[in-house]
Amino acid sequence: MSHPVAEERPAVHGDALNLLRAAIAEAAGPAAAAQRVVDVLHDRFPAYDWVGIYWVDGSDLVLGPWTGPQATEHTRIPIGTGVCGAAAASGRTEIVADVDADPRYLACFPSTKSEIVVPIFDGGSVVGEIDVDGSDLHAFDGTDARFLEEIAALLAPLRPRT
Numbered sequence: 648m649s650h651p652v653a654e655e656r657p658a659v660h661g662d663a664l665n666l667l668r669a670a671i672a673e674a675a676g677p678a679a680a681a682q683r684v685v686d687v688l689h690d691r692f693p694a695y696d697w698v699g700i701y702w703v704d705g706s707d708l709v710l711g712p713w714t715g716p717q718a719t720e721h722t723r724i725p726i727g728t729g730v731c732g733a734a735a736a737s738g739r740t741e742i743v744a745d746v747d748a749d750p751r752y753l754a755c756f757p758s759t760k761s762e763i764v765v766p767i768f769d770g771g772s773v774v775g776e777i778d779v780d781g782s783d784l785h786a787f788d789g790t791d792a793r794f795l796e797e798i799a800a801l802l803a804p805l806r807p808r809t
């Protein structure tokens with residue numbers, strides 16, 4: 648009775664993590680595994696309207712696998728620009744409850760109302776990030792952040808090597 652509910656992982660998140668660990672292990676290679684991750688996140692979580700991974704390439708973020716209703720024109724974002732670039736620069740998860748109220752926001756889709764961006768770390772450096780757009784205001788909270796941070800740890804070994 649004394650367990651703090653906020654610290655418990657929702658069953659849907661535990662199930663998705665288990666599914667993704669297995670899917671990554673079985674995938675043909677890192678690119679296929681990363682694509683599977685965005686597909687599963689998009690398909691299992693109705694609030695995750697558009698899900699993409701950006702990988703760090705020098706001083707830019709470059710779009711990797713994504714799933715959603717539309718392609719984004721923002722396939723290369725300088726680190727430091729936009730919500731994506733802010734998360735990459737600081738190494739901190741960004742939760743934007745209302746994108747129209749955030750001057751950093753780079754618009755991709757007219758339907759987007761909120762956004763979460765979670766850095767992917769490897770060896771202490773940001774090597775990429777997960778970007779999720781939602782069609783509702785306040786679509787994401789700390790539970791999504793903790794979940795996507797666990798997913799980010801699974802993605803780190805899948806980054807493209809040059």
Ligand code: SME
Nearest residue numbers: 719729730731752753755
């Ligand atoms: N909105 C992001 C740009 C990426 S699109 O959402 C896919 C930003 O502000 O950085």
